[in-house]
Amino acid sequence: MATFKEYGTFLGDYLKPHKKKALSLGGLMLAGTALSLVNPQILKNFIDKAQDGSDINLLLWLGIAFVVIAICGQGLSLLQVYLGQMIGWSTTNDLRKDLLNHSLHLDMSFHTKRTSGEMIERIDGDCRNLFSFFSGVIFQMINSLLLLLGIILVLFFEDWKLGVVLSIFSLCTVLALMRVHGIAVPSAKKALEANTDLMGFLEERFSGLRDITKNGGSSYFLKRFFQFQYALFRASQRAWVISRLSTWSVTIILFAIANVVILSLSVSFYSAGSITIGTIYLVVFYTNMLVEPLQNIANNLQEFQNFNASIQRINELKRTQNAITDMGNQYLTSGPKEVTFNHVSFSYGQGKIVLNDINFKLGKGITLGVLGRTGSGKSTLIRLLSRIYDPSTGTIAVDGVNLRDIPLAHLTEKIGVVTQETYLYQGNIRDNLTFFNSSITDEDIFTAIRSLGIEDWFNRFPKGLDTLIQSGGGGMSSGEAQLIALIRLFLKKPDIIILDEYSSKLDVITESWLQQAVINLMTNRTGIIIAHRLSTVNWVNEIMILENGSIVEHEKREDLESRLDSRYMELLKTGLEVQPN
Ligand SMILES: Nc1ncnc2c1ncn2[C@@H]1O[C@H](COP(=O)(O)OP(=O)(O)O)[C@@H](O)[C@H]1O
Ligand SMILES: [Mg+2]
Numbered sequence: 001m002a003t004f005k006e007y008g009t010f011l012g013d014y015l016k017p018h019k020k021k022a023l024s025l026g027g028l029m030l031a032g033t034a035l036s037l038v039n040p041q042i043l044k045n046f047i048d049k050a051q052d053g054s055d056i057n058l059l060l061w062l063g064i065a066f067v068v069i070a071i072c073g074q075g076l077s078l079l080q081v082y083l084g085q086m087i088g089w090s091t092t093n094d095l096r097k098d099l100l101n102h103s104l105h106l107d108m109s110f111h112t113k114r115t116s117g118e119m120i121e122r123i124d125g126d127c128r129n130l131f132s133f134f135s136g137v138i139f140q141m142i143n144s145l146l147l148l149l150g151i152i153l154v155l156f157f158e159d160w161k162l163g164v165v166l167s168i169f170s171l172c173t174v175l176a177l178m179r180v181h182g183i184a185v186p187s188a189k190k191a192l193e194a195n196t197d198l199m200g201f202l203e204e205r206f207s208g209l210r211d212i213t214k215n216g217g218s219s220y221f222l223k224r225f226f227q228f229q230y231a232l233f234r235a236s237q238r239a240w241v242i243s244r245l246s247t248w249s250v251t252i253i254l255f256a257i258a259n260v261v262i263l264s265l266s267v268s269f270y271s272a273g274s275i276t277i278g279t280i281y282l283v284v285f286y287t288n289m290l291v292e293p294l295q296n297i298a299n300n301l302q303e304f305q306n307f308n309a310s311i312q313r314i315n316e317l318k319r320t321q322n323a324i325t326d327m328g329n330q331y332l333t334s335g336p337k338e339v340t341f342n343h344v345s346f347s348y349g350q351g352k353i354v355l356n357d358i359n360f361k362l363g364k365g366i367t368l369g370v371l372g373r374t375g376s377g378k379s380t381l382i383r384l385l386s387r388i389y390d391p392s393t394g395t396i397a398v399d400g401v402n403l404r405d406i407p408l409a410h411l412t413e414k415i416g417v418v419t420q421e422t423y424l425y426q427g428n429i430r431d432n433l434t435f436f437n438s439s440i441t442d443e444d445i446f447t448a449i450r451s452l453g454i455e456d457w458f459n460r461f462p463k464g465l466d467t468l469i470q471s472g473g474g475g476m477s478s479g480e481a482q483l484i485a486l487i488r489l490f491l492k493k494p495d496i497i498i499l500d501e502y503s504s505k506l507d508v509i510t511e512s513w514l515q516q517a518v519i520n521l522m523t524n525r526t527g528i529i530i531a532h533r534l535s536t537v538n539w540v541n542e543i544m545i546l547e548n549g550s551i552v553e554h555e556k557r558e559d560l561e562s563r564l565d566s567r568y569m570e571l572l573k574t575g576l577e578v579q580p581n
Contacts, residue, residue: 048278088135144293177298344394369537372546416494426471448490
């Protein structure tokens with residue numbers, strides 16, 4: 001259970017910036033409560049005065065006052081809704097922003113363990129859950145309690161016995177309503193589960209959409225979809241009926257009893273001459289006015305359980321620390337870099353050792369080609385160098401500076417990576433290249449395209465840089481996405497360049513066009529090229545061959561070529577391509 005302190009911290013953190021609005025909302029609710037207590041009094045007077053045969057003008061004024069107050073009450077509740085929505089949206093949007101920002105800065109070991117669905121649920125679902133918490137449940141709770149107290153006090157004032165009866169009745173109703181809510185919980189849970197099932201089904205199927213449609217699975221897909229939909233419909237319907245029926249029946253039964261008791265009491269008081277007809281009206285009216293605050297209190301007490309679950313999950317996410325610390329303060333000079341791996345070993349989580357005691361030094365301006373079978377640890381090696389993960393043991397240094405001592409943002413600037421998976425987002429080609437960095441001009445981009453020698457490819461887009469790319473890179477082949485990634489690299493001008501099977505989705509001819517461009521790109525830079533074709537690296541300075549997470553060969557390319565028994569020459573002789581990953 002979230003403690004009072006946790007609730008308090010949450011309210012403090014997110015409600016404080018909207019303090020004025022929140023206080024106005026509280027004020028409006030109080031005013032509304034006062035008005036709703038006043039109006040029955042006017043009616044009571046109206047009835048009594050009418051019975052006494054008072055002046056018609058007085059009655060008229062009472063009538064006008066009643067109408068004006070009723071209209072003001074409606075106006076107030078409209079304002080309350082408006083303010084509540086404003087506060088709810090502003091606070092939950094702040095919360096969403098904080099959570100997203102926090103998650104974006106968490107390392108890959110956090111993200112690989114979680115599906116996108118789970119993250120959406122954390123960042124959006126829980127915030128949506130907390131909407132009513134911020135949009136006024138707290139005030140509503142206070143307000144309902146005040147209204148309840150007000151009504152009971154007024155009735156005590158009329159006659160203490162009426163006050164006692166209604167106090168006992170109120171307590172019983174809240175307890176009964178909460179109990180009844182408990183009955184509805186399992187069915188509400190089932191409805192939520194049916195919803196999660198439907199979403200899970202859709203997410204899974206849409207990710208495999210191409211395979212489903214191509215293999216004629218559409219009708220099966222639709223049939224399953226209807227089954228999930230139907231299950232959701234039935235579960236929601238059941239939950240709704242159970243919840244409404246139970247609340248409704250409790251309210252009806254208890255209020256029927258209360259009305260009978262109150263009416264009988266009132267009638268006997270009236271016969272004894274201690275109260276007027278107007279008072280009877282007032283008492284009955286107030287009794288029935290209790291429905292709303294009582295239901296609100298019971299509902300809100302239940303809702304706090306929902307908030308509780310969301311607050312716990314949100315706090316847990318906020319407490320999650322980045323496994324990659326960013327405490328460094330050493331900056332690198334510009335120019336080609338020296339890279340050193342010193343007894344580096346690594347495993348993902350508690351899994352098997354993926355890299356085992358890796359030692360090597362890459363001199364300034366050297367281009368290294370890395371070869372090895374799928375799963376030999378090539379990509380892991382460069383993930384460590386770009387600090388997506390930290391080594392389990394050993395150290396990695398650039399120009400003699402431990403990676404951990406370099407600020408992450410600075411390291412990201414210095415290292416440029418192109419992998420097999422380039423993500424293109426919805427927007428035009430320009431934005432996909434510059435990431436909205438307005439200091440990069442179109443002319444810079446054209447220079448990069450010319451340097452890469454891919455003008456012919458680029459000229460095929462009639463709208464040039466304004467060509468729109470659909471989300472997830474729709475409209476571009478994966479090979480074209482790799483070209484975009486290479487242009488990004490040209491624009492970024494990092495000192496260390498890493499290409500992880502950058503050409504795996506390009507055909508041999510395009511790759512050979514690009515080779516000269518890549519050679520140009522590597523001049524005056526330190527580079528690591530992971531290749532799945534030997535031809536990709538037949539020009540580099542050094543070759544490293546990885547096997548099961550260990551270096552089995554690392555020498556100058558010419559040296560390896562001159563040694564007929566080298567692994568590299570074996571690969572060249574057999575002409576076998578290293579299996580692409
Ligand atoms: N995120 C990950 N979590 C757990 N194991 C992983 C992860 N990524 C890769 N591995 C494992 O690490 C090993 C090396 O993978 P990787 O470095 O991608 O190899 P390569 O790039 O040479 O094909 C493989 O056995 C792979 O299954
Ligand atoms: Mg790989």
